[in-house]
Structures are given as structure tokens and as C-alpha cells.
Amino acid sequence: MHTDTERCVRAVRSKDARFDGWFFTAVLTTGIYCRPSCPAVPPKVANMTFYPSAAACQQAGFRACKRCRPDSSPGSPAWNVRADVVARAMRLIGDGVVDREGVPGLAARLGYSTRQIERQLLAELGAGPLALARAQRAQTARLLIETTPLPMADVAFAAGFSSVRTFNDTVREVFALAPGELRTRAAGARGRPRPAPGAISLRLPYRAPLEPGNLFGHLAATGVPGVEEWRDGAYRRTLALPYGHGIVSLAPRPDHIACRLSLTDPRDLTIAISRCRWLLDLxxxxxxxxxxxxxxxxxxxxxxxxxxxxxxxxxxxxxxxxxxxxxxxxxxxxxxxxxxxxxxxxxxxxxxxxxxxxxxxxxxxxxxxxxxxxxxxxxxxxxxxxxxxxxxxxxxxxxxxxxxxxxxxxxxxxxxxxxxxxxxxxxxxxxxxxxxxxxxxxxxxxxxxxxxxxxxxxxxxxxxxxxxxxxxxxxxxxxxxxxxxxxxxxx
Missing domain, CATH: 1.10.340.30 (Hypothetical protein; domain 2)
Structure with a gap:
């Protein structure tokens, strides 16, 4: 969709949240990128350019808008509808395969060479698998910074970064704030105590409308005792994850899904979120x-x-x-x-x-x-x-x-x-x-x-x-x- 300039401009001017995740708007004069529904005054058309992914925006040198937080918008529905190699690659990247097995592991799972995978992702998304995984690591780091009391060094490695220096540089580059500033800013906005270690509370966005009846009703009615339960208005279940296990609680809200994760290893956060979004078709x-x-x-x-x-x-x-x-x-x-x-x-x-x-x-x-x-x-x-x-x-x-x-x-x-x-x-x-x-x-x-x-x-x-x-x-x-x-x- 990002190649249809006229349609993108209409979506930005109308602040249409239905297109969040379909494309991203980069503003040439400010160096930031936004989701289509950003509440800020839309820029002039001559100053807008459009990208198919947050990773492509970041690779082009743009930083995330602090108001609309485009890096946390709903994912593109294209990856869950299509069955071609690019869609399959995106689903695997979302499940953390690149972080765990590298690009060669991703290519091996898909039956292609690393060069073929990189070429196809670059052609369609404007970013290769490493850049896409980096954008995902940045979003995971932000969640850990804002929702847990983990020391920054622990956040860095839990989010998948190879060093604290790379973590610091990436956070500053993507969000235009140091990690400590992100945490201070989030604590001030919440005005409430930080969750206990191991408990991560976040909001899972989706495109409206969403009918929760059959979604949560099906999961609750067919739940396996000991593995799944409905408790206090939320669907809860255990999760087997690459580095440990977790327990998730998911509850429908008018404009989001309230998610609470308890993980034995914070490195599993990205994968747990991806699997919860997949579970609820968000x-x-x-x-x-x-x-x-x-x-x-x-x-x-x-x-x-x-x-x-x-x-x-x-x-x-x-x-x-x-x-x-x-x-x-x-x-x-x-x-x-x-x-x-x-x-x-x-x-x-x-x-x-x-x-x-x-x-x-x-x-x-x-x-x-x-x-x-x-x-x-x-x-x-x-x-x-x-x-x-x-x-x-x-x-x-x-x-x-x-x-x-x-x-x-x-x-x-x-x-x-x-x-x-x-x-x-x-x-x-x-x-x-x-x-x-x-x-x-x-x-x-x-x-x-x-x-x-x-x-x-x-x-x-x-x-x-x-x-x-x-x-x-x-x-x-x-x-x-x-x-x-x-x-x-x-x-």
C-alpha cells in the first residue's frame, strides 16, 4: 500500500487507525516517522514519504514519533493472510528465529539461500531480516524498560542485543531518548508503582472492531484444565517458550487487550507477545x-x-x-x-x-x-x-x-x-x-x-x-x- 501515495495521504489526513501497521509515514523535515493515525497535525504532502515497515523507516534514518509510538502499532495483516516466502519469513522473524538462529537459520527453515531471503525482503519491505529483527529488539527493549524494574544491562541482553553499547545506541537512534530517559518518562506518565520483577503488563493493540465473544468464549470453553483457565474476566494459560516458560493473562478491553506476562526468562518477551497476538488474531x-x-x-x-x-x-x-x-x-x-x-x-x-x-x-x-x-x-x-x-x-x-x-x-x-x-x-x-x-x-x-x-x-x-x-x-x-x-x- 505504501506505493499508493494518494491513498496514504488520505489515510494520514483522516487519521484513520484502520491503516496502522499497513504503512508508515516518514516526515522529511523533522526526521521522525509516524503511524497513519498520529494525533499530530499532518505535514505537507511534499514532506511526507511512505515506508512498508518500521524497520525500513529506521534504516532510512528516521526515529519513532514519541506521541503515536508507531513501533508498537498492530502488525501488517498481510503476513497472516499470505502464504508466500516473504509472509512466512515475517512470521518466523516475529517468532524470534533470527535472534535465536540468525539469518542462515531463517533461510534454512524456508528452504532458500540467505541471499534470496535478503533480496526478497528488501524488495518488498525496504529492510533485510537483520534490520527487521533489530526493530523488533528495539520494541522489546522499550517494553522491558517501561514495564519492569530490570537493570538496563539485563534489559539489553533480554531484548536480544549482543552488548550494552549496541543497546544504548539503538534505543537512542530509534526513540531519540536514552534508556534511562525512557524509563523516567514512562514512570511519570503512569504515576503508579512499577510491577514486581517477572510480571510485565502491557496493552496489545488491534484494529477495530473486535468481537470478543467467540474469541475468548472458544478459548475458555475448550480450555484444557491445568493448562488454561478463565479467571476474573481473563483467559489465562501456560506458555512453553525457547528459554523457559511463562503464564499469560489476556482480557478484552474497549480499545486493546490487557496482557500480563510472568516469564521465567525475560528473553522470551518478544516471542510471548508474538504468540499472544497470533492466538487472538490481533x-x-x-x-x-x-x-x-x-x-x-x-x-x-x-x-x-x-x-x-x-x-x-x-x-x-x-x-x-x-x-x-x-x-x-x-x-x-x-x-x-x-x-x-x-x-x-x-x-x-x-x-x-x-x-x-x-x-x-x-x-x-x-x-x-x-x-x-x-x-x-x-x-x-x-x-x-x-x-x-x-x-x-x-x-x-x-x-x-x-x-x-x-x-x-x-x-x-x-x-x-x-x-x-x-x-x-x-x-x-x-x-x-x-x-x-x-x-x-x-x-x-x-x-x-x-x-x-x-x-x-x-x-x-x-x-x-x-x-x-x-x-x-x-x-x-x-x-x-x-x-x-x-x-x-x-x-
Whole structure:
């Protein structure tokens, strides 16, 4: 979008928050860059130039605006909609792969050379993988500076910087303030005590509108005891992270998601935030989704009643795949029971002073050692589960943020016990494909019949071609016609 100057100028002049994260405005006369909704007086058109990413602005020598904080705007929805190599690279960078494995590790996961990855990212985003990861480190550093009492040296290494000097230089360059000034400024703005060590409170932005009912209702109603819970108006769960583990609390608010993270290692902050945003589909573009779905007379009343539905996803694709198999042809309560037994037997125990969470969900490697005869499942379901776990643990099946959606579908579909419903629900909620569709789902077929839409799988699939590429969101609207706990915020 940043190449469409006229459209960008209109968005800046109208301070349209819907375009935050789509592009960034750099002001030539001041040397700062802003999000489109910045409350400052818009500059003259001749003094504006537009970039596709915060990293590109920083690489061009611009610093972040202190009023609108463009580095913390919602991410571009393009990376969650597309399945090409640039989108896959951006999802992996957001998950911290460059910080942990470097650019060669990123390229290896994508099956390209480092030169090819750098060339494609530069062509589309104006910045290479190192610059994109640097911008992410700067934002993580800012969060740690403003929300924790960690010493600055600890902040530097927790944010992924190789030295305190690099940390200081980057913060000054990006924010035009020294780290200490950022902390003093934030403390003055808050006017309240700083959180205890290990507890990080922040706001997760999103593009309005957002309908929280099906999003949090689904997560709460299907939550695995010990791993997930709904407590005091917030969804809470344990997180398995690269350097340790954490517990997150997520609560809907009128203009943001209130997020509270307790981490055993602050180096996991960036990854934890990225996974929480992915879980709640916070980088979606609800205007584009609802505009397409509203064009169908059958869906229009549903969209008009509760616009902005998101697709509830997962923080761990392998975990969700296991739970999808456990949930085949059984009730929500039975699926929770089966998953809770696995957690108790094979999950890693954790402490939760603030609630009732007890375990991390077991990894595929831990589940690979289970005795299938001890599973209270039909024999065919046991074989499906053990086959899935073996493929995940052995590397034969990849479901990470950089996975190729079509290849993952093919691999899942070739495994015993994986029908179209299981493959598509994994594609929708674990892989994040916005066009995944479940025409054989009983709830979808009932909703379609009630709305005078085609009710047979083949006819409904043909009709749903007009909803592409947002069929996964249409699924959420159709499911919402049923008075099921997954469609409502818990009491």
C-alpha cells in the first residue's frame, strides 16, 4: 500500500487507525516517522514519504514519533493472510528465529539461500531480516524498560542485543531518548508503582472492531484444565517458550487487550507477545473481512449484528494438532478430559501463585514415549494420535509459523485418521490460513440451512467461493448462530 501515495495521504489526513501497521509515514523535515493515525497535525504532502515497515523507516534514518509510538502499532495483516516466502519469513522473524538462529537459520527453515531471503525482503519491505529483527529488539527493549524494574544491562541482553553499547545506541537512534530517559518518562506518565520483577503488563493493540465473544468464549470453553483457565474476566494459560516458560493473562478491553506476562526468562518477551497476538488474531483487518462477507445476503445480518469476529488460534501448533485428534467425534467436554489426562501424565509441572494453572502441555517428544494401550481412546484414534506425535517429534511434519500451508495439508491428509475436517481445522487454527473451510462440520451445515444457504458440503463449498480468501472468518460467523458456550464470554 505504501506505493499508493494518494491513498496514504488520505489515510494520514483522516487519521484513520484502520491503516496502522499497513504503512508508515516518514516526515522529511523533522526526521521522525509516524503511524497513519498520529494525533499530530499532518505535514505537507511534499514532506511526507511512505515506508512498508518500521524497520525500513529506521534504516532510512528516521526515529519513532514519541506521541503515536508507531513501533508498537498492530502488525501488517498481510503476513497472516499470505502464504508466500516473504509472509512466512515475517512470521518466523516475529517468532524470534533470527535472534535465536540468525539469518542462515531463517533461510534454512524456508528452504532458500540467505541471499534470496535478503533480496526478497528488501524488495518488498525496504529492510533485510537483520534490520527487521533489530526493530523488533528495539520494541522489546522499550517494553522491558517501561514495564519492569530490570537493570538496563539485563534489559539489553533480554531484548536480544549482543552488548550494552549496541543497546544504548539503538534505543537512542530509534526513540531519540536514552534508556534511562525512557524509563523516567514512562514512570511519570503512569504515576503508579512499577510491577514486581517477572510480571510485565502491557496493552496489545488491534484494529477495530473486535468481537470478543467467540474469541475468548472458544478459548475458555475448550480450555484444557491445568493448562488454561478463565479467571476474573481473563483467559489465562501456560506458555512453553525457547528459554523457559511463562503464564499469560489476556482480557478484552474497549480499545486493546490487557496482557500480563510472568516469564521465567525475560528473553522470551518478544516471542510471548508474538504468540499472544497470533492466538487472538490481533493483526487481522476486520474491515476487509467484513466487507467481503457482508456482500452475501445470507451472512450480512450476522456480520451486522457482531462485526469484527476473529479466528481463535493457538500458541503452539503441535499442541493444537494433538488436541484436534483427541476431539475427533467427541464432545467438547470429552476432548478436554482426554487432553487433561495427557497433561497430568506427561506435562511439565509449573507453579502459578495467582491461579490454578499446573502444567505445560506436553511436547511431541514427551508424548512419543507414551503407551498407546493406556489411552482411553478407540484403537483407530490411538493409531492416529501416535502417528501424529511420531511425525511431529521426528520432523516429518512441520507446523511452525513458517510452514507451507499446502504442504502441511498434504502431509496431514496422507496420515491415517486425518479426514478433511481435522486437516482444515488445523489449517485454520494452528497454521492460521484465513481461507480454511469446514463444509462437513455439523454446526456449519445447520447454520447454513437456517440461513437458506446450501447445506450439503459440495454445494456450500461452491457457494463459499465468493467469501474467499476469508472463509475461516465466515466459519466463525456461522458457528455464532448456535447458542453454545464457545460463542459467549464466560460469566
Amino acid at each position: 493483526d487481522a483487518d476486520p474491515e476487509a473481512v467484513d466487507e467481503r462477507l457482508r456482500a452475501d445476503p445470507g451472512l450480512a445480518p450476522l456480520v451486522g449484528k457482531a462485526p469484527g469476529r476473529r479466528v481463535p488460534r493457538t500458541v503452539d501448533a503441535a499442541e493444537f494438532a494433538v488436541r484436534a485428534v483427541l476431539g475427533q467425534q467427541v464432545s467438547t467436554a470429552a476432548a478436554r478430559t482426554h487432553a487433561a489426562r495427557l497433561v497430568t501424565a506427561h506435562g511439565v509441572p509449573v507453579e502459578d501463585p495467582e491461579g490454578g494453572l499446573t502444567h505445560l502441555f506436553p511436547t511431541p517428544e514427551a508424548l512419543a514415549a507414551l503407551d498407546p494401550e493406556k489411552l482411553a481412546l478407540p484403537r483407530s484414534r490411538r493409531a492416529t494420535l501416535t502417528g501424529l506425535v511420531a511425525a511431529l517429534a521426528g520432523g516429518g511434519l512441520a507446523l511452525d509459523p513458517g510452514s507451507d500451508w499446502d504442504r502441511a495439508r498434504e502431509r496431514l491428509g496422507a496420515m491415517p485418521g486425518f479426514g478433511p475436517w481435522t486437516v482444515e481445522v488445523i489449517a485454520m487454527r494452528a497454521l492460521g490460513d484465513p481461507d480454511a473451510f469446514l463444509p462437513t462440520d455439523l454446526g456449519i451445515r445447520r447454520a447454513a440451512a437456517a440461513l437458506d444457504l446450501p447445506a450439503t458440503p459440495g454445494a456450500l463449498t461452491a457457494h463459499a467461493a465468493a467469501w474467499r480468501p476469508w472463509r475461516a472468518y465466515a466459519v466463525q460467523y456461522l458457528w455464532a448462530t448456535d447458542d453454545h458456550p464457545i460463542n459467549h464470554l464466560p460469566a
